[in-house]
Amino acid sequence: MAASAAVRSSMVLTLRLSRVMPDCSTCPLLRFQTCMKSASHIPRTGSFDGFRTINRHLQTSIDLHHSEEGSANAEDPGDVVNVVYIDRSGKRIPVKAKVGDNVLYLAHKHGIDLEGACEASLACSTCHVYVSAAHFDRLQEPEEREDDMLDMAPMLQENSRLGCQIILTRELDGIELTLPKVTRNFYVDGHVPKPH
Numbered sequence: 001m002a003a004s005a006a007v008r009s010s011m012v013l014t015l016r017l018s019r020v021m022p023d024c025s026t027c028p029l030l031r032f033q034t035c036m037k038s039a040s041h042i043p044r045t046g047s048f049d050g051f052r053t054i055n056r057h058l059q060t061s062i063d064l065h066h067s068e069e070g071s072a073n074a075e076d077p078g079d080v081v082n083v084v085y086i087d088r089s090g091k092r093i094p095v096k097a098k099v100g101d102n103v104l105y106l107a108h109k110h111g112i113d114l115e116g117a118c119e120a121s122l123a124c125s126t127c128h129v130y131v132s133a134a135h136f137d138r139l140q141e142p143e144e145r146e147d148d149m150l151d152m153a154p155m156l157q158e159n160s161r162l163g164c165q166i167i168l169t170r171e172l173d174g175i176e177l178t179l180p181k182v183t184r185n186f187y188v189d190g191h192v193p194k195p196h
Contacts, residue, residue, distance in 0.1 A: 081168045085112050086178040103129070103166040103177060114179060120164035122146060125153035126183060127163035132176035139166060154182045 078099075085093040085107060095110050104127045107114035115126035122145045131139065136159045142150070146165050150156060163177065 078170065081170065081173050081175075083168065083172075084174075084176045085110075085114075086176060087113065088179050088181055097168050099168060099170055101168045103127075103163040103168065106168075107163060112179075114163055115183065116164055118164075122149055122162070122164070125149045125162065128153040128156075128160060128180055128183065129163045129166075130157055130178040130180065131159045131161050131166075132178075133159060135172055135175040136161075138169075138171045153180070155180045 081097045081099060081101070083095045083097050083103070083106065085095060087093060093110070093112060095106060095112075097106050102120065104114060104116045104120055107127075108116070114129070116124075117126045118124040120127075122143075128150065139161065142161065142165065146162050149162060150160055153160060166172075166177075168175075
């Protein structure tokens with residue numbers, strides 16, 4: 001399931017940097033001779049002696065989650081998870097999601113007002129949701145850090161969880177997530193989070 005939840009790809013970059021070596025005879029620090037020792041081993045032979053080419057190889061990995069890029073099995077009906085968000089006014093918003101989607105990012109993608117000020121780094125409680133009783137026990141146990149953040153959430157209930165920590169599985173099909181009537185917003189001036 002982990003293989004279907006995220007696609008990992010690797011990218012190698014080669015950077016070619018040109019480094020300019022300063023002319024130490026015009027440097028105001030020359031009288032202190034602070035940089036002369038470190039630059040004394042560099043031979044100077046012509047008008048372009050201040051340029052050197054350095055090659056650096058960087059390697060990085062990119063995580064592509066279903067909610068961001070989709071998956072190769074997007075047509076597989078077994079990967080579809082039905083989610084219902086219930087907003088602060090009581091309006092039910094049904095959403096079709098995929099196995100591996102994050103509840104916070106899914107809400108952003110569909111224009112549902114679930115803030116997530118810390119962008120899922122477990123540093124706030126602005127993505128606080130109430131999970132339907134039928135699905136609450138199917139979730140993984142919360143980490144201690146999530147429990148600490150939930151302690152800051154207003155109107156905490158037994159079925160409270162942080163949306164950023166809920167990753168959808170087949171067992172969560174039909175889950176209902178209710179947004180609390182009151183939230184502690186960190187964004188100001190009417191800022192609305194946009195999916196990246």
